Amino acid sequence: GNSVTQMEGPVTLSEEAFLTINCTYTATGYPSLFWYVQYPGEGLQLLLKATKADDKGSNKGFEATYRKETTSFHLEKGSVQVSDSAVYFCALSKNTGNQFYFGTGTSLTVIP
Amino acid sequence: EAGVTQSPTHLIKTRGQQATLRCSPISGHTSVYWYQQALGLGLQFLLWYDEGEERNRGNFPPRFSGRQFPNYSSELNVNALELEDSALYLCASSFSAPPEDQPQHFGDGTRLSIL
Numbered sequence: 754g755n756s757v758t759q760m761e762g763p764v765t766l767s768e769e770a771f772l773t774i775n776c777t778y779t780a781t782g783y784p785s786l787f788w789y790v791q792y793p794g795e796g797l798q799l800l801l802k803a804t805k806a807d808d809k810g811s812n813k814g815f816e817a818t819y820r821k822e823t824t825s826f827h828l829e830k831g832s833v834q835v836s837d838s839a840v841y842f843c844a845l846s847k848n849t850g851n852q853f854y855f856g857t858g859t860s861l862t863v864i865p
Numbered sequence: 866e867a868g869v870t871q872s873p874t875h876l877i878k879t880r881g882q883q884a885t886l887r888c889s890p891i892s893g894h895t896s897v898y899w900y901q902q903a904l905g906l907g908l909q910f911l912l913w914y915d916e917g918e919e920r921n922r923g924n925f926p927p928r929f930s931g932r933q934f935p936n937y938s939s940e941l942n943v944n945a946l947e948l949e950d951s952a953l954y955l956c957a958s959s960f961s962a963p964p965e966d967q968p969q970h971f972g973d974g975t976r977l978s979i980l
Contacts, residue, residue: 787968796869796955797908797971842908853898853969857907 755780759843759856766833766863774828774859776817776843784845786810786819786826791840791858800828800841833863867892869972871956877978878946886941886975890958896920897939898959898969899931903952911954914939915961943977951979 760775778784788800788810801810806821815830826843843856870889878884890897899911910923914933922929928944937958943950953976957969 789971794973796973797957799968799970802968844908853910855900855908855910 755784755845755847755854757843757845757854757856759841759859761857761859762840763860763862766861768835768863768865769832770863772828772830772833772837772861774841774843774861776826776828776856778824778826778843778845778854780824780845780847780854782847783821784847786817787844787846787853788815788817788826788828789842789844789855791842793839797842833861835863835865837861838863869956869958869970871954871972871975873975874973875976875978877980879980880946880948882946884943884946884950884977886943886954886956886977887938888941888956888958888972889938890956891970893960894958894970895937895961896959897933897937898957899939899941900955900957901925901952902955902974903949908955912941946979948979950977952977 756779758777785804787802789797790800791797801812803810803819809818817826817828840858840860842858844853846853872887896915898913901909913921917933931941933939953974955974957971959969
């Protein structure tokens with residue numbers, strides 16, 4: 754079946770540190786891959802996406818590359834800020850009922 | 866542009882009661898999705914409505930149901946509430962599927978607490 758596995762949190766980093774949040778997926782065919790972010794007290798927002806292998810999604814300094822050979826879509830940022838503190842969800846979408854499959858979320862706290 | 870709006874923000878019920886949650890999609894979006902975000906379980910897909918029809922549902926019992934109105938707003942109904950139904954319920958909307966990479970836009974959720 755289809756599923757997403759992402760690294761467990763919580764993750765605590767100092768400001769300007771390098772961030773990696775791992776995400777791997779299981780799916781048949783060619784899913785689209787997403788990262789969503791949920792800031793404290795807010796709903797989910799689309800952070801970035803990639804729709805085919807080797808695509809790189811990027812937004813707000815975050816990047817993720819669709820790696821079909823390793824079935825991964827790791828989220829990276831070179832220098833995190835306090836304002837990046839949030840919960841990050843990796844997700845995949847298949848055109849079979851337009852259903853999204855989400856990971857359990859990784860909580861990130863950035864300290865000054 | 867107004868985002869996805871959900872009401873109420875918080876809802877407190879007791880076991881056995883019924884809950885109704887409401888969602889208004891972004892203008893122009895015809896698809897509405899419902900998710901349950903329970904502690905430790907991540908986000909789980911509940912229901913998808915498009916053009917007034919239920920298109921798909923996740924692995925939830927029949928006491929979870931809903932509908933979509935002609936103006937594309939939606940209701941989620943949960944009957945015979947159980948303690949484990951306590952969760953944040955998120956609604957999302959998008960343009961009608963396909964294409965499969967149509968991103969969903971999420972509301973802030975309704976926090977349902979069962980006492």
